[in-house]
Amino acid sequence: MRRRLISSTLAVVLVVIAVFGLSLVIVETRTIESSAQESVDSEAVRLAGSVDSRRASGEKVDTGSLAQQVAADRFAVVRIPGSAPIEIGTRPSGRVISSTQTGDDGASVVVEESRSKISQEIGRTLLVILAVALLAVLAAVILAVRQARRLGSPLTDLAETAERLGSGDPRPRHRRYGVPELDRIADVLDASAERIGRMLTAERRLAADASHQLRTPLTALSMRLEEIVATADDEDAVKEEATIALGQVERLTDVVQRLLTNARDPRSGSAVDFDLDDVIKQQMEEWRPASQSEGRTIIRSGTQGLRAVGTPGAVSQVLATLIENSLMHGAGTVGLHTRVTGNQAVVEVTDDGPGVPPDLGARVFERTVSGRNSTGLGLAVARDLAEADGGRLELLQQRPPVFALFLAQEDPTGQPRRPRGDAGSSPA
Known part of the structure; x- marks a missing residue:
């Protein structure tokens, strides 16, 4: 590409020089020849006038008296009727430029100049024009190389x-x-690189989130199946545990579908107006076996009858993550407290454990940040799920730990819903 650019630029410059240079040579040659002819004519007229003046005043007309009237590199012949021709200077050889003038009394003057002088002047002019043309070509080469570099390097970089x-x-x-x-x-x-980067990030996050989020429902499903095996002699208990297990499967399916949807477009959401009590009750039932096996309890307190705007499956996953963290890293009773602040419904999850280490603080929501050798994805994924539907997940208190899930609370008319009232603590 660089060679083609330089070659095309030089070709254009050479064509321009050829057209205008040839025209300039022709014009300058004719100008020099015309100027030389005018100079010879002028000298012939002057010499003829001088001869007429001398003859009129009776002065002698000879070579000595007229020698000063003719230039040293020219030759002149004066012919006076009745007298021998008077020659001034040396007759030039070869081609000449001549001019003949006749005086008032019949005397004629012929002035000649060799064309070699004109040829020398034309040659000097041609040399000057050629030097200018070479400078123009050199400048064109330099500009073409610079332009080729200016265009070629970016194209290589873009490639x-x-x-x-x-x-x-x-x-x-x-x-x-x-x-x-x-x-x-x-x-x-x-722009394409940024879009591809976002797509790759979404794919990587999908893999990480899926491996983490699917683990919780699968663990709960496994515990339910174990309950079914343990209660195989009680038909009603088997049906109850099987129903709960089916609910876990449906929730697992919802999680997978949501992960795939977020991987395609993280901005898409499926927020609806739902009963927050149902979600909390479902989570307490699901985590009851795990809490009992640890000798711990999960209790519910605060305002009941709350409705919130969000995705029930996502809210369930956020609460499941918070409860699992409390059971895994905390101690004592796990509490779920609901309240209203402004037009938002708040679910607080707390326990009696040591809480979040002081050096972590708000960084506990960052991916790969973990204080107790876990994956560091749970709270980060939970925060993303909360924010996807317009909510937010915050750490209100480090010790004892208090995590709060804020959800929009409004009915279809856009007015805040009024809760039915507060309820005391209810264990599960």
Whole structure:
């Protein structure tokens, strides 16, 4: 590409020089020849006038008296009727430029000049024009090389960027080159790199989130199946445990569907107006066997009859994560307290354990951040699930730990719902 650009630029410059240089040579040659002819004519007229003046005043007309009237490099012949021709200077050889003038009394003057002098002047002019043309070609070469580098290097760089994108490196380079067309291509490539980066991040997060989120429902399902095996002699108990297990399967299916939906478009949501009590009751029932096996209890307190806006499956997953963390890292009773603040419903999950280490604080929601050798994904995924439907998950108190899930609370008309009242603690 660089060679083609340099060659095309030089071709254009050479054509321009050829057209205008040839025209300039023709014009300058004619100008020099015309100027030389006018000079010879002028000298012939002057010499003829001098001869007429001398004859009129009776002065002698000879070579000595007229020698000062003729230039040293010219030859003149004066012919006076009745007298011998008077020659001034040396007759030039070869081609000459001549001019003949006749005086008032019949005397004639012929002035000649060799064309070699004109040829020398034309040659000097041609040398000057040729030197200017060479300088123009040199300048064109320098400009062509610079322009080729200016255009060639960005194109090479853009090709490398495209190759990096194709090889799976989506980092945008944010390089601009001062050429609008090339900068536009760079903008498109950077935008594509950012989109590809988001897609790859979503895929990686999907794999990490799926491995973590599926573990909790599968653990609960496994415990329910164990309960079925343990109560195989009680038909009613078997039906109850089987129904709960089916609920776990449905919830697991919902989690998988939500993960796939978020992987395609993290902004998509399926928020609805739902009964918060049903979700809390479901979670308390699901985690009852795990808490009893640990010799612990889960209790519910606070305002009942709350409705919230969100995705029930996502809210269940957030609460499941908080309860599991309390059972795994906390101690004592796990409490679920519901209340209303403004137009939001709040679910607080707490326990009597040591809480969040002081060095972690709010960083406990960051991915890969864990204080007790866990994956560090649970709270980060829970926060993302809460924010996907317009809610938020916060750490209100580090010791004892108090995690709060804030959810919008409004009815279809957009007015805040009034709770039915507070209830005392109810163990599960």
